Amino acid sequence: MKTRDQEIEACILHLRRFAHALTGDGDRADDLVQDTVERALSRWNLRKPGLELRPWLFTILRNLHISAHRRALRMVSDQHADIETVHSLDSSAEQRIELKQVLDLLSALPDEQRMAILLVSVEGFSYAEASKIMNIPQGTLMSRLNRARGKLRELVSTPPAQRLRRVK
Template sequence: MKAADTARPMHQQLCELLPRMRRFARSLTGNPHDADDLVQTAVERAIARASQWREELGLDAWVFGIVRNAWVDEVRSRQRRGQVFAAEAAGGNVGEAPAVDHALTMSVEAAMAQLPENQREAVALVLVEGLSYKEAAAALQVPIGTVTSRLARGREALQRMLGDNLQ
């Protein structure tokens, strides 16, 4: 969110972030149903903890951090319960423009799913959501250099997996 956005109520800004939050959640979970649940959890946490938000960080970086932390909590909870993650459904192409080649989009989604989680998070926040390296670092709670490194490795891995499809 830009500085001019801070004049609008936080709840309004949060509503405007919902499509981006869902897209990021989908990149983390690989499942549209889990992504929806994750976004709901993150919105609830953001509203409950609104007093913790610092405007200088930007609402999007703060909220994406909440989404990521909620997913980490969910993964840990599932591991404790011994449940298996559901396979990714082949529907709900969030954020897909109508003119985008569906096969390419699906291959990119499949390639993203193969990235290690830390690289997938960096790619999703910087390349898909358009956060700056600083904002992504804040959302992931890591140094900027770590984001840069993860992003470089993620880009390289995607390039290898997708080959000529990206050109």
């Protein structure tokens, strides 16, 4: 019991980072992570033996994110359309602005491409793990990675934006 809790808590920080980068919104990310862990607890006994905890939790989060996303698309009016959240961190304003720029950059990618690049490049999952989490063949994962990289290169080298300019 104890070790299980510790194992999950250790994953939560990674889940929060992934969710934040995925949604671009710290508060929404934390709600998503909470739902993920609650779902995991309720399904603990259904978990396939030998399945590693971290990819399993990421899979749950990904599924919840997708269904929440579909729900949001169905909602007709979005009153907060022009309100964006700048998440508060215990860090300097410069870091915060840099984070905002990266989140903006990521938000320019389609959901599935953003997920692919985050899982592989930021969370360090292998191609096999990432394609399992996303429930797609590895070839599909690779082409999403390719498209994500192409788009990011294009965005970064757009002259006026200078979005990836290091602040320090």
